[in-house]
Amino acid sequence: MKKIPCVMMRGGTSRGAFLLAQHLPQEPRQRDNVLMAIMGSGNELEIDGIGGGNPLTSKVAIVDRSADPAADVDYLFAQVLVHEQRVDTTPNCGNMLSAVGSFAIEHGLVNATAPVTRVRIRNVNTNTYIEADVQTPDGAVTYDGEARIDGVPGTAAPVGLTFLNAAGAKTGHIFPTGRRIDCFDGVEVTCIDMAMPVVLIPAQSLGKSGYEKPAELDGDAEFLRRLESIRLQAGEAMGLGDVRNSVIPKPVLISPPADGGSICARYFMPHACHKALAITGAIAIASSCAIEGTVSQPVARPKGGDKITIEHPGGSLDIALARQGTDPAALRASVIRTARKIFSGEVYLP
Incomplete structure (x- = not known):
């Protein structure tokens, strides 16, 4: 059985698998087949994979070093459907985004600076840019802190997200119909x-x-x-x-x-x-x-x-x-989220 490195992380109020792009096929259909196998897509419990049987826990973040001079890393979000074998990469996910900066630093894609590291992220789904401020005291990511967000138990280190060009993320226009109503x-x-x-x-x-x-x-x-x-x-x-x-x-x-x-x-x-x-x-x-x-x-x-x-x-x-x-x-929008690394290891593919 083939195995690839995988990190399971909570980002905001979502949870999913974080993968390096280099460990996945470049061809989209082959890549999506791998993602469905990892998560167990097509079964309500996702019993044959690591998905949680819910859209909020059947998500994947694919991260790579960016060739764009305006970004440090590229982040492709994949929503792996639970009840049917399908992957949707049309939207972004801001909750999973909360953990992208930490993942990138810990995998050597971005050099840490104390006490906070700013990671410039390009969301590949929407070609938008986000700055993530990750807590890195002593030059290493910390997940412990006093920030609390509704929908998640306990507290954790704050992650500041600023969306730089969110208007028209998919359609090119903030009001795509040309009307406000x-x-x-x-x-x-x-x-x-x-x-x-x-x-x-x-x-x-x-x-x-x-x-x-x-x-x-x-x-x-x-x-x-x-x-x-x-x-x-x-x-x-x-x-x-x-x-x-x-x-x-x-x-x-x-x-x-x-x-x-x-x-x-x-x-x-x-x-x-x-x-x-x-x-x-x-x-x-x-x-x-x-x-x-x-x-x-x-x-x-x-x-x-x-x-x-x-x-x-x-x-x-x-x-x-x-x-x-x-x-x-x-308009620019900023929000405070939290993230947590749950496990890292290797996920096996059938």
Whole structure:
């Protein structure tokens, strides 16, 4: 049996396998076959691999030294589907991104500097750039610290992520339809591409409060049918084509905050509700709150300044926005996450 080096890491509220590109086939189909074998794709428990039987734990980060002078490393994210044998590399994942800097330093792709090392990352999926500030006291990565993020037990060292050019990550335009409000099936929505293409939908428009638990939303077949209908139409309008077999755009229910935040969100991946919140999706939601004319504006309760607190099923998430002029596409977003190395070794392929 063939074996390749593998590190299992938690990044933010996701978990997955971290691999060096040099250990994988370059041809995409062969590469994807290897990833599906590693994770056990096509079985609800992923019993024959190291996947966790959930979209949040069936992810892969492929890391390589970058030839781009603006980046230190390239990061290709792969969403390995659980119930069917398929790999989707169209989106980015900001949670897995939280661990890319640490992985790169520990594998000699970036030299550490005390007390913090800034790793310049190019996300290959979206050709966007992110700066990750990794805690490296004494010139080595530390995972221990006092930072706490909702959806993850305990504390860990903070990882600062700044998204430098998130606008139009997949479509080339922050508002791909050319409008800030569209109407599908009689429901007004905002289609925005900021780190992740999403469709923002006021929860009450679909007969929901927006405060439901994920299991309650996932169990409502008629609601999911309506949500998917809107998503498919939005995908066409955003220039993404037929998105039935794509995980983007992501549909998001939004509602007024219930616990002192700026806005409340229920984020779908796209056919199951996230138990917390995707980082890239959070950047899109936060940006929509700061831009006039979106469906988020009447719903959001801004606190002043440029911090947007998004309430989600697992707690809340803070996004700091930096404005550079009046162009909404020039917004920069920063967030604090944590990461942990769980194991390193070799994974065997059948």
